[in-house]
Amino acid sequence: MVNSNIDLKKEQQATLNTPRYKYSLMAKIFFAGMNIAAGKKDDLPKAKLLEILASIPYRAWEIRHYMKLTRKFRNINKVEKYQTIIDWGRVAQDNEYMHLLVIHEKMKEDGIKDKWYLKPVFAYLIVLSYVIIAKLMAFFSQKRAFLFNAQFENHAESVYANLVQDNPQWEDEKVTNELVKMYADVDTWADVFRRISLDERDHMNHSFEFCGKPELVHKYEGMPESYT
Numbered sequence: 521m522v523n524s525n526i527d528l529k530k531e532q533q534a535t536l537n538t539p540r541y542k543y544s545l546m547a548k549i550f551f552a553g554m555n556i557a558a559g560k561k562d563d564l565p566k567a568k569l570l571e572i573l574a575s576i577p578y579r580a581w582e583i584r585h586y587m588k589l590t591r592k593f594r595n596i597n598k599v600e601k602y603q604t605i606i607d608w609g610r611v612a613q614d615n616e617y618m619h620l621l622v623i624h625e626k627m628k629e630d631g632i633k634d635k636w637y638l639k640p641v642f643a644y645l646i647v648l649s650y651v652i653i654a655k656l657m658a659f660f661s662q663k664r665a666f667l668f669n670a671q672f673e674n675h676a677e678s679v680y681a682n683l684v685q686d687n688p689q690w691e692d693e694k695v696t697n698e699l700v701k702m703y704a705d706v707d708t709w710a711d712v713f714r715r716i717s718l719d720e721r722d723h724m725n726h727s728f729e730f731c732g733k734p735e736l737v738h739k740y741e742g743m744p745e746s747y748t
């Protein structure tokens with residue numbers, strides 16, 4: 521999955537230098553809600569919450585399109601289209617889950633405790649709300665659901681690029697954790713989080729492709745092929 525030829529530092533700068541996508545009102549409300557729950561400052565516990573939520577739409581789309589596959593099995597064109605969404609959704613949600621594990625390992629290493637909103641009862645309520653939002657959005661307009669997700673991913677990409685900038689000590693912190701090495705075979709924690717930021721850009725790019733806005737894809741050297 522990880523292309524070692526990518527210049528992660530250059531891409532982090534590209535993220536920092538690129539203006540954020542123009543967020544919809546709904547996305548703005550969503551990010552404001554996250555700031556109310558987790559605080560304005562981006563840190564690892566907040567990134568953990570972001571990752572707990574990140575896989576939800578992909579899982580919702582996967583289940584939804586498996587059902588559509590069964591209903592439309594006679595129409596090969598639709599079957600192929602649904603299958604590409606499922607394939608991407610599976611890869612993306614596994615990738616988001618890996619991000620969650622990596623952040624958890626870093627927090628353990630640094631002795632950072634979970635904040636109140638990560639306690640099971642609060643996390644459950646936040647997750648439940650987002651499951652309902654994700655399912656409703658996909659039900660009313662799958663295209664809009666892709667677009668909303670592109671905004672979520674655009675936001676996530678910048679959160680990680682900023683975290684690396686705000687934590688210069690990560691440049692000297694070597695990665696020794698086996699699980700984290702399995703995710704990305706890089707030397708420093710700064711590069712681990714740069715790689716996560718770029719994964720989020722990939723998720724955004726594919727979301728833009730699926731919602732029919734390929735012109736909004738943020739290209740870079742060594743990026744994965746299109747899914748659509």
Ligand SMILES: [Fe+2]
Binds near residue numbers: 571574615616619676
């Ligand atoms: Fe992620």
Ligand SMILES: [Fe+2]
Binds near residue numbers: 616676720723
């Ligand atoms: Fe993502």
